[in-house]
Amino acid sequence: MPIDTKLGYVKYDKDQLLDQVKQYFITNFGSDINLDDGSNAGAIANILAEVEDTIDSIGQGIRDSGLLLKSTGQAIDDIGANEGIYRKIATNSSVTLLITAYINPNSPVIIDPDNGEYSTADGQIFRITDDVTISQQATTSNGQPMVDDDGNPLGQVTVTAVSEDTGASQNVAPNSIVNAEQSVDGFYSVTNPDKAQGGIDVETDDKLKARIMANRQAKPNGTQDGLTTAIKNIPDVKDARVVTNTSNQADAFGNPAYSIHAYVLGGQPNEIAQAIYDNVALDTNFAGSKSGNATDVSGKQYSIAYDAAPQALIYIKVAVKADATSFNNDYGIQQIKDSINQYFDGLSMGDSVNFTKLFSPIYAVSGVNDAEISMGRDSASNVQPNQSITVNNMEVPVVANIDVEVN
Structure with a gap:
């Protein structure tokens, strides 16, 4: 059995299992038994080792399915469902x-x-x-x-x-x-003058695990971490931050006394408002320029203020040298823009933009042989070559414009 009192489930490899089976044959039939692979006994030993390996693999899978950090796929969904946490679907x-x-x-x-x-x-x-x-x-x-x-x-x-x-x-x-x-x-x-927004992929195993762990560490409640967890649990919310001002005067960010200011990336206003309402005292001051309606058990509605994550507008200029025989003159420039745009979609609140990370999506476009990247914030006139962009913890980097020149 692959159970060790100190190490837990230790699965043997096939060679170890085959050695165990052969030793069993020797113990029961004598040391002179022919266990070569070409013999009948050797062939049976190999089959039994293969069966034991399959059984041990099933046992390991059953054991790991109950352990969040070792589980995969549907097993994570089952663990989360027991705790009221479900995988976010694509939108x-x-x-x-x-x-x-x-x-x-x-x-x-x-x-x-x-x-x-x-x-x-x-x-x-x-x-x-x-x-x-x-x-x-x-x-x-x-x-x-x-x-x-x-x-x-x-x-x-x-x-x-x-x-x-x-x-x-x-x-x-x-x-x-x-x-x-x-x-x-x-x-x-x-x-479309502006970028399309709101599309998210099916939540990955790693992200679902992280969210289950976050719910265990800070269950949805009136604390700052608990409220952040509650908002992040909304299906189409990508990320969230919560700032609380517990003093009796406005803080350095202009938030009023005894207030909660939620910054949310994605989500629908009423769903965000309901998550906030369900986890804080009603007499709390809510700060923010956006709002949604939350409903109590009697059907009465309350307006809850919050803010969308501030966008850090990033202007990008790319100069590429391309192979005339393999670069698509009709769609190549748009493919470069789309590839950079998809990279930005993987970023969240507080993620800085390192210009070196953009080389990979650019070179992924067929025919691109060389590239120079310039970036800047807030204005196309601020772009500088080989410049990375830093954002604060509340901001999310968003592509404002991509200018592509092809030589």
Whole structure:
């Protein structure tokens, strides 16, 4: 048996098991028994060792399935379910689209979810959530009527769209949704001025383990750590931080006396508000510029303030040298942008951006032979070569713009 009183479950390898079986044969049938692999007894010994190895592997799996740090897959889900903690599923991404269309006073352009699918160059599809009508001419940023190159009047409308697929890869970069999947009379162009957000991957084993451990160490309650745990347990919340001010005056961050200020990455306002309400005293001061409604057992609603994680806007400039025979001239630049964008989706609150980590996603694009990376915060004019970006514990780094030059 592979159970050791000091070391626990110690599984023997196949050679050790075979030696044990052969020793059993010798003990029972004499030392002159032929146990070569080609003999009948040797073949039976090998089969018995193989069976014992399978049984021991099953035993080890059964034992490990009850130990959080050693368990994998469904076993972690089962452990978490016993404690009321469930694996977060993959979610769709949402984005605001800017749709431009020609103006025809006699026939306004009407787009609905059935014919309002738009995609990136890589084929990631987003469907609008509401009907939109474009019937009036728009104006440019300098107040001039918007027209195309031939002087024809154009109108614009913004609308929310949701990704067809789930996962962090659907959090596409700004200005990457540019293709219409269906033909609509009067349509001119589409883009997404801002990055798509909200798409998350299925929670990994390691992340689920960490969250179960966090719930054990600080169960959801009114403490700072407990409230952080409660908010992180919301299915589409990626990360959270909580600042408490227990003094009778405003703190250095401007939070009022005896207040709680939650910073949350992802999640829906009412779900966040409910998690906060369920774990703190109602007479607490809540700080923040966003709010959601929490409901008590009688159905009465309370407005709870919090803040979305502040975005640290990162501007990136990439100069690459590419092989003309293997670099895709049509989609290569967008592939570089998408690859960098996916790297940023793996970052969370407080994660700094080391420029050396961006080389891997850039070189992953076929045909890229060399790359130079410049980065800066808050303005495209601040980018500097080989510069890493540091953010504070509340901020989440977000791509503001990626400028790619190909030689």
